[in-house]
Amino acid sequence: xxxxxxxxxxxxxxxxxxxxxxxxxxxxxxxxxxxxxxxxxxxxxxxxxxxxxxxxxxxxxxxxxxxxxxxxxxxxxxxxxxxxxxxxxxxxxxxxxxxxxxxxxxxxxxxxxxxxxxxxxxxxxxxxxxxxxxxxxxxxxxxxxxxxxxxxxxxxxxxxxxxxxxxxxxxxxxxxxxxxxxxxxxxxxxxxxxxxxxxxxxxxxxxxxxxxxxxxxxxxxxxxxxxxxxxxxxxxxxxxxxxxxxxxxxxxxxxxxxxxxxxxxxxxxxxxxxxxxxxxxxxxxxxxxxxxxxxxxxxxxxxxxxxxxxxxxxxxxxxxxxxxxxxxxxxxxxxxxxxxxxxxxxxxxxxxxxxxxxxxxxxxxxxxxxxxxxxxxxxxxxxxxxxxxxxxxxxxxxxxxxxxxxxxxxxxxxxxxxxxxxxxxxxxxxxxxxxxxxxxxxxxxxxxxxxxxxxxxxxxxxxxxxxxxxxxxxxxxxxxxxxxxxxxxxxxxxx
Amino acid sequence: xxxxxxxxxxxxxxxxxxxxxxxxxxxxxxxxxxxxxxxxxxxxxxxxxxxxxxxxxxxxxxxxxxxxxxxxxxxxxxxxxxxxxxxxxxxxxxxxxxxxxxxxxxxxxxxxxxxxxxxxxxxxxxxxxxxxxxxxxxxxxxxxxxxxxxxxxxxxxxxxxxxxxxxxxxxxxxxxxxxxxxxxxxxxxxxxxxxxxxxxxxxxxxxxxxxxxxxxxxxxxxxxxx
Numbered sequence: 001x002x003x004x005x006x007x008x009x010x011x012x013x014x015x016x017x018x019x020x021x022x023x024x025x026x027x028x029x030x031x032x033x034x035x036x037x038x039x040x041x042x043x044x045x046x047x048x049x050x051x052x053x054x055x056x057x058x059x060x061x062x063x064x065x066x067x068x069x070x071x072x073x074x075x076x077x078x079x080x081x082x083x084x085x086x087x088x089x090x091x092x093x094x095x096x097x098x099x100x101x102x103x104x105x106x107x108x109x110x111x112x113x114x115x116x117x118x119x120x121x122x123x124x125x126x127x128x129x130x131x132x133x134x135x136x137x138x139x140x141x142x143x144x145x146x147x148x149x150x151x152x153x154x155x156x157x158x159x160x161x162x163x164x165x166x167x168x169x170x171x172x173x174x175x176x177x178x179x180x181x182x183x184x185x186x187x188x189x190x191x192x193x194x195x196x197x198x199x200x201x202x203x204x205x206x207x208x209x210x211x212x213x214x215x216x217x218x219x220x221x222x223x224x225x226x227x228x229x230x231x232x233x234x235x236x237x238x239x240x241x242x243x244x245x246x247x248x249x250x251x252x253x254x255x256x257x258x259x260x261x262x263x264x265x266x267x268x269x270x271x272x273x274x275x276x277x278x279x280x281x282x283x284x285x286x287x288x289x290x291x292x293x294x295x296x297x298x299x300x301x302x303x304x305x306x307x308x309x310x311x312x313x314x315x316x317x318x319x320x321x322x323x324x325x326x327x328x329x330x331x332x333x334x335x336x337x338x339x340x341x342x343x344x345x346x347x348x349x350x351x352x353x354x355x356x357x358x359x360x361x362x363x364x365x366x367x368x369x370x371x372x373x374x375x376x377x378x379x380x381x382x383x384x385x386x387x388x389x390x391x392x393x394x395x396x397x398x399x400x401x402x403x404x405x406x407x408x409x410x411x412x413x414x415x416x417x418x419x420x421x422x423x424x425x426x427x428x429x430x431x432x433x434x435x436x437x438x439x440x441x442x443x444x445x446x447x448x449x450x451x452x453x454x455x456x457x458x459x460x461x462x463x464x465x466x467x468x469x470x471x472x473x474x475x476x477x478x479x480x481x482x483x484x485x486x487x488x489x490x491x492x493x494x495x
Numbered sequence: 496x497x498x499x500x501x502x503x504x505x506x507x508x509x510x511x512x513x514x515x516x517x518x519x520x521x522x523x524x525x526x527x528x529x530x531x532x533x534x535x536x537x538x539x540x541x542x543x544x545x546x547x548x549x550x551x552x553x554x555x556x557x558x559x560x561x562x563x564x565x566x567x568x569x570x571x572x573x574x575x576x577x578x579x580x581x582x583x584x585x586x587x588x589x590x591x592x593x594x595x596x597x598x599x600x601x602x603x604x605x606x607x608x609x610x611x612x613x614x615x616x617x618x619x620x621x622x623x624x625x626x627x628x629x630x631x632x633x634x635x636x637x638x639x640x641x642x643x644x645x646x647x648x649x650x651x652x653x654x655x656x657x658x659x660x661x662x663x664x665x666x667x668x669x670x671x672x673x674x675x676x677x678x679x680x681x682x683x684x685x686x687x688x689x690x691x692x693x694x695x696x697x698x699x700x701x702x703x704x705x706x707x708x709x710x711x712x713x714x715x716x717x718x719x720x721x
Contacts, residue, residue, distance in 0.1 A: 062646065064619070123682070125679075125686075126681040126685070128620075128688065129685050129689055132689055132693075133689075136692055137695050139696060139700065140696075140699075143700070143703060146703065146707050147707065148707055148708045148718065149718050149719060151700070151703045151704055151707045151708050152704075152708060152718055153717055153719055154700060155653075155700055155704060155713070155716060156716065156719070158696065158697070158700065159647070159656055159660065159713075162660050162693060163643075163644065163647055163659075163660055163663060166640075166660070166667065167640075169664075169667055169672075169686075170636070170640060170667050173667060173670065173671045173674065173675060176671075176675050176678060177671075177674045177675045178622075180677065181622070184677070185675070185676065185677030185679035186677065186678075186679065187677075189679075202621055202622055203621075204617070204618060204621035204622075205618055205621060205622060208614075208618060231719075233719075233720045235719070236719070291721070293721070294519055297721075300721065321595065328564075333503075350510070358713060360503075382501075388522075409700040449576040452689075
């Protein structure tokens with residue numbers, strides 16, 4: 001079956017939701033329009049997965065590509081979009097600004113659309129534009145609550161990311177230039193074209209170009225030291241937006257880095273690009289570990305945890321090989337599910353305690369018995385405790401690293417993961433079991449406004465169940481999927 | 496490639512346009528007045544439009560004439576118009592508290608150009624293009640990039656930051672006209688359009704900043720740390 005109609009459905013569903021939200025301008029209608037789009041996108045992506053396996057297919061004048069890697073990233077985006085759309089219904093009703101909800105859902109669907117475009121872009125320049133578009137749309141979601149902090153976060157987000165990503169554009173021009181010396185002055189800069197010309201590229205210019213795109217897209221991924229926008233944006237947006245930023249947006253830029261690594265593998269640069277990727281990944285873990293242990297705000301805690309997990313994925317991609325690629329991609333899906341759960345829990349806690357400060361959140365289990373249990377189980381999972389999916393993917397990445405030339409990074413990663421485990425869970429210990437006379441003692445269960453409990457709790461269950469399943473059992477179909485992706489990515493150098 | 500086999504007149508013309516554009520970046524760096532930044536940016540965009548037309552003429556890329564016209568229209572007229580609307584809305588017309596005085600920034604900018612030149616010479620030599628206009632294009636491209644980042648760092652007015660990002664983009668655009676004139680036209684069109692959207696978004700955000708944060712200076716944006 002051709003992937004074209006499926007892809008058309010995936011892209012048209014959120015587009016229709018945007019149009020519908022802008023036309024109807026009724027909050028209730030928009031909630032369900034956006035949710036319907038999310039369900040359709042998720043179902044269509046599930047249908048696309050097996051089709052993409054027999055790819056890669058290029059569609060519509062070579063501007064679109066459907067391959068196994070892209071479909072996998074789309075799966076994580078679609079899953080987070082669905083979860084966030086469910087949660088948004090419950091969360092945004094509590095904000096009590098029904099007149100602005102249609103705009104929110106139009107932006108949310110538009111944000112999903114731009115993110116779904118990234119993984120299927122075949123022309124590297126157009127991919128860059130898709131990534132830039134995600135920034136422009138999500139800026140307004142970050143600043144949606146129009147608080148002073150929200151606007152500040154939105155401004156820092158757009159300035160840092162636009163400036164960073166302009167470096168990626170420069171890198172792409174460099175790649176185009178280096179390629180034009182062999183392919184002629186005018187050609188279509190697709191991923192395949194760049195990979196095929198890579199062995200002839202001049203190593204000096206290829207290295208410069210790779211560094212530029214890595215820094216540029218690394219800014220968008222939130223790798224240290226370019227991560228500065230990330231905690232601000234993630235902590236100030238509404239909780240469903242934070243989940244989309246962390247669980248989906250970062251992945252769309254990560255796929256670009258994964259594809260550029262396969263290009264540099266084909267050049268005569270040897271191990272250097274991969275070593276740089278590994279160093280930046282390890283640095284992200286280190287920065288995250290420092291800020292996680294001393295964090296005072298609950299959503300910034302989750303944001304730095306995203307920096308950590310992007311670092312882990314970057315390490316996986318940098319180690320390479322079938323294990324490294326499989327570990328990184330498995331980690332991507334697990335992190336998307338888990339981080340959505342964490343931000344949903346944080347959103348609930350913020351509504352229940354009316355604060356973001358960890359020091360003022362106490363006795364969570366008394367205030368929110370069900371969500372509280374789900375949240376702390378999620379916290380165990382996100383720190384890499386068994387039996388959840390992230391434990392398995394982190395272990396896989398470490399095994400990949402030990403087999404390769406950058407084995408030192410595995411030991412760094414191990415130490416930092418332990419630090420993060422202790423630091424992260426210590427905050428949860430304080431919030432659940434700590435004593436603090438200054439904090440308001442929860443008198444009893446927090447009463448959610450009517451009509452929101454179902455929408456807030458359902459996505460948390462939907463996130464935790466697959467997370468547990470993926471930790472206990474790595475389905476054969478998925479591991480076959482990763483084998484295909486790893487072979488398409490060239491398997492890397494480190495075998 | 497084009498830059499390696501140019502008639503001397505064309506090479507001089509390209510060099511003149513590229514270097515004047517770089518000088519205009521220094522004009523921005525050396526001034527405190529927001530309106531002067533904007534005019535320097537507009538003139539720079541016009542020069543880049545002339546450069547596109549010159550590349551179209553000497554290199555035989557007729558589609559670049561269209562790019563030249565659109566560059567002049569969008570970067571030379573529409574963007575400055577949008578920016579001047581933003582400036583008019585602000586109560587402020589100059590930088591008040593730059594982190595580095597204009598004269599010191601000029602010196603730092605000069606050092607950055609030297610650095611860009613060293614890098615470009617190295618890259619040019621690696622490709623066997625030493626001494627051609629390609630090296631100059633690379634130098635100007637990287638210099639404008641670095642100067643843009645310098646402006647982002649030392650200037651705190653929101654308009655200065657928007658212009659700094661536009662200088663980053665102008666640098667890439669200028670360099671790519673000389674280095675890769677054959678780049679597909681669709682791409683350049685979309686990037687031009689994208690720039691317009693970026694500035695529109697910035698304009699909306701500036702209004703939010705004024706209303707909800709009560710400031711137009713990023714120095715005041717210090718609530719989020721740690």
